[in-house]
Amino acid sequence: MSVILKTEKLRVEYASRELRSGIKVALNGLDLEVRSGEVFGFLGPNGAGKTTTMNVLLGFVNATGGEARLFGVDVREPIARQRIGYLPELTYYYKFLTAEELLRFYARIFGIPRSEADRRIETLLKLVELEHARGRSIKTYSKGMQQRVGLAQALINNPDLLILDEPTSGLDPLGRMKVREIIQRLKSEGKTVFFSSHELGEAETICDRVAIICRGELKAEGKVSDLVTQHQCDLEKLFLKLIGYQPQEVI
Amino acid sequence: MNNVLAISGIVIKELYRRKDFYVLFVLTALITLVLGSVSFFNDAKIVRYLKEICLLLIWVASLVIAISTAARQIPAERENRTIFPLLAKPVTRGQFILGKFLGCWLACGVALVVFYLFFGVVSESRGRSDSSTTGLTSSAATEGHAASAKADDHEGAAGGDEHHDDHAGTEHFSVLLNYVQALGLHWLMLGVVTAIVLLGSVVFSAPSSNITISFIGIIGILLLGEHLNKVALRQQQPVQGILYTTYFLLPHLEWFDIRDRVIYDQPPIAFVDCGLAALYAIAYTGLLLFVTWFVFRRKTLTL
Ligand SMILES: Nc1ncnc2c1ncn2[C@@H]1O[C@H](COP(=O)(O)OP(=O)(O)OP(=O)(O)O)[C@@H](O)[C@H]1O
Ligand SMILES: [Mg+2]
Numbered sequence: 102m103s104v105i106l107k108t109e110k111l112r113v114e115y116a117s118r119e120l121r122s123g124i125k126v127a128l129n130g131l132d133l134e135v136r137s138g139e140v141f142g143f144l145g146p147n148g149a150g151k152t153t154t155m156n157v158l159l160g161f162v163n164a165t166g167g168e169a170r171l172f173g174v175d176v177r178e179p180i181a182r183q184r185i186g187y188l189p190e191l192t193y194y195y196k197f198l199t200a201e202e203l204l205r206f207y208a209r210i211f212g213i214p215r216s217e218a219d220r221r222i223e224t225l226l227k228l229v230e231l232e233h234a235r236g237r238s239i240k241t242y243s244k245g246m247q248q249r250v251g252l253a254q255a256l257i258n259n260p261d262l263l264i265l266d267e268p269t270s271g272l273d274p275l276g277r278m279k280v281r282e283i284i285q286r287l288k289s290e291g292k293t294v295f296f297s298s299h300e301l302g303e304a305e306t307i308c309d310r311v312a313i314i315c316r317g318e319l320k321a322e323g324k325v326s327d328l329v330t331q332h333q334c335d336l337e338k339l340f341l342k343l344i345g346y347q348p349q350e351v352i
Numbered sequence: 353m354n355n356v357l358a359i360s361g362i363v364i365k366e367l368y369r370r371k372d373f374y375v376l377f378v379l380t381a382l383i384t385l386v387l388g389s390v391s392f393f394n395d396a397k398i399v400r401y402l403k404e405i406c407l408l409l410i411w412v413a414s415l416v417i418a419i420s421t422a423a424r425q426i427p428a429e430r431e432n433r434t435i436f437p438l439l440a441k442p443v444t445r446g447q448f449i450l451g452k453f454l455g456c457w458l459a460c461g462v463a464l465v466v467f468y469l470f471f472g473v474v475s476e477s478r479g480r481s482d483s484s485t486t487g488l489t490s491s492a493a494t495e496g497h498a499a500s501a502k503a504d505d506h507e508g509a510a511g512g513d514e515h516h517d518d519h520a521g522t523e524h525f526s527v528l529l530n531y532v533q534a535l536g537l538h539w540l541m542l543g544v545v546t547a548i549v550l551l552g553s554v555v556f557s558a559p560s561s562n563i564t565i566s567f568i569g570i571i572g573i574l575l576l577g578e579h580l581n582k583v584a585l586r587q588q589q590p591v592q593g594i595l596y597t598t599y600f601l602l603p604h605l606e607w608f609d610i611r612d613r614v615i616y617d618q619p620p621i622a623f624v625d626c627g628l629a630a631l632y633a634i635a636y637t638g639l640l641l642f643v644t645w646f647v648f649r650r651k652t653l654t655l
Contacts, residue, residue: 115652159440161653179442187440193433195362197369209358210441238369254437264440 105262105293106135106158110167113153113317127153129317130167135295137261140288142308143297146344150317151297152190155266159187171262183211186255190266192247196240200231200250203239204257211258225253228283244271252283263287265296269303281307301336315344355443356451363455367421376463379413380470387474400615403475407611410467411538418460418542419566422549425452426648427559435653446645453550453641460542468535476527529620530613536626540633541608545570547640548603554648570605577606603636 113128128150135141145151156162157169158176174181194203201222208218226232229249234242239250248271255263268284269277277300284294284307298304304311305325312322320343321328325336332339367373383406429435439448548570552562576583580602584595607629610621 115654156654159436161436161439163650163652179444182440183442185440187437189433189436189440191433192437194437195366195434196432197366198362202365206358206362207437207441210355210438210443212354251437258441 102136102138104134105137105172106133106141106170106295108133108154108157108167108169111154111157111164111169112166113150113157113162114165127317128157128164131314131317131319133312133319133322135262135293137293138288138291139309140284140294140307141296142304142311143295143314144299144301144304144311144340145297145314147299148316149314149344151314152266153317154314155187155264155297158264159185184258184261186258186260186263188251188255188263188265188268190270192251194239194247194250194254197238199236199238200226200242200253201235203250204253207254207257213258221257221259225256228256229253230279245273245276248272248276252280260292262293262295265294267297267299269298269300277303301340305336313340313343320344355447356454359438359443359448359451360453360455360458363421363425363452364459367459373463376413376417376466379409380466383409383467383470384474387471399475403615404611406471406475407614410464410471411609411611414460414464414467414538414542415545415567415570417463418456418545419549419563419570421459422452422456422546423553423559423563423566425456425550426553430653439653445648449550449641449645449648453546453637456546456550457539457543460546461539464535464539464542468531472531526620527617530610530617533621533626534610534614537608537610537629540630541605543637544603544605544633544640547637547644551640551644551647554644554651573602573605574609575606577602577604604632608633 108131111128111131111133112126115125115127116123117125131150131154133143133154143151143154153162157164158171159182160176160179163177169176171181172184195206198206204222204225205218208221213221226235229252231246231249231253234246239247242250248268252265252268255265263284265284269280272280281303284296287294308325310322310324311328313320321339323331328339329336332342334342386402386406389402426435429438435448439445545566549562549566552566553559556562556565577599580595580599584592584599587595612618613620
């Protein structure tokens with residue numbers, strides 16, 4: 102299977118006057134490989150560098166060192182983003198547009214012809230169950246509805262690779278299940294999904310492979326089943342062990 | 353280009369959905385009222401004075417609209433995080449900047465057409481009402497002017513037929529041309545202003561400081577720009593050198609201000625000069641947008 106997302110010795114330093122040391126190393130030599138057709142879970146504690154990795158992949162943040170490629174194209178080239186769909190971590194969209202108008206705008210950016218766009222918008226609104234709210238402006242949507250708008254816009258170009266930053270955060274159990282279903286459906290259609298999450302159970306059920314990172318470094322990578330047999334503990338214990346958690350003694 | 357147009361469409365949509373343009377209509381209503389009162393005193397001096405006030409009002413209002421909309425664009429996109437899903441698509445940062453610029457500039461153009469249309473209709477029908485027929489024809493002419501202003505914006509060149517047989521017609525034509533030129537040059541100037549403010553919005557982190565600095569700077573250029581070289585003459589080195597350099601580097605926005613021609617019914621400007629002014633404005637706008645892109649190009653965008 103071909104590698105469609107690859108980072109090599111990726112290093113990111115944030116420079117900010119607010120930081121005491123002046124710079125903050127968010128990623129430290131990260132190597133990742135996501136192959137075509139797999140669902141890849143990107144796990145790590147808060148502040149591990151998951152969002153930072155995605156920001157590099159999408160060209161929002163420049164790598165200080167190393168390189169990142171999508172479909173073999175350097176992420177700094179806009180064309181690398183033609184075949185991907187992206188769901189940001191905390192989603193906000195143009196509040197003054199309706200869901201339908203928003204999707205139409207993004208479809209136009211991708212150069213999708215009008216009739217084709219109409220068809221896709223129809224299917225996507227049905228998929229994320231926003232048909233009833235399609236004509237309302239996004240500012241009247243609840244958080245979960247906004248998250249679903251986000252999912253719809255990530256799929257507008259029928260992408261081959263989806264980059265989802267915590268797609269299930271802020272959703273109720275039913276919403277989470279629906280997102281999981283959508284991810285599995287995409288996989289069955291041959292798409293590749295790269296998503297970050299804190300939900301280990303979720304990752305365990307839907308991922309082909311996972312990577313666990315902590316403080317910008319890769320701690321483990323592979324099939325969940327392999328990792329579990331290799332370390333002889335369940336994913337949660339392994340996760341806690343890898344991020345250096347020591348159980349406190351109860352006095 | 354398609355991406356640029358799509359982004360500018362969003363800018364304009366936001367403006368009218370946010371009802372920002374209501375400010376515009378309140379203002380035009382105000383102009384109508386002020387000028388409407390002119391018929392009570394049929395004194396040419398007073399009419400002129402009121403025209404002056406109205407044009408000043410239009411200038412200030414257009415600057416406020418241009419600066420406040422342009423200053424908001426990029427910071428709001430970052431603050432609301434709408435920039436992330438957008439730039440995650442195959443959109444370059446250059447297209448993003450250009451789209452924002454075009455949206456703001458077109459919106460300014462619409463505002464200006466409305467302003468000048470109201471102003472023209474009212475002032476021509478009131479100010480020139482020595483006979484009722486003249487008033488009628490000239491207001492009709494002014495309406496025609498809006499159409500041509502839309503058709504050919506920056507050249508300020510409205511059609512050809514300068515050799516009008518009718519004397520009154522020629523006079524009307526030159527009045528009309530004055531309005532078109534004033535509008536066109538004003539709009540070109542707002543392009544430069546928009547570009548300055550967009551550059552400010554990627555340089556300064558706080559939109560409010562950008563607005564303040566841009567506003568003071570632009571008003572400063574408009575009021576003092578043309579006198580700077582004379583001031584420089586009276587200074588000693590190195591102040592003189594610095595002032596001279598500033599004089600030559602500053603975009604001379606005051607050149608685009610031809611309000612007096614409209615107020616005093618002076619003959620229109622030669623087309624060559626309009627063309628040169630357009631080139632000057634386009635060059636500055638292009639340069640400023642290039643610098644904006646250059647600063648924004650590799651900027652780290654994080655939440
Ligand atoms: N703009 C920034 N300036 C300075 N430091 C930053 C900036 N953005 C992120 N960081 C730091 O980089 C590190 C990685 O952050 P990142 O957002 O990638 O974490 P994450 O894995 O997505 O966490 P979470 O699970 O909470 O979303 C954190 O320590 C964070 O404090
Ligand atoms: Mg994150």
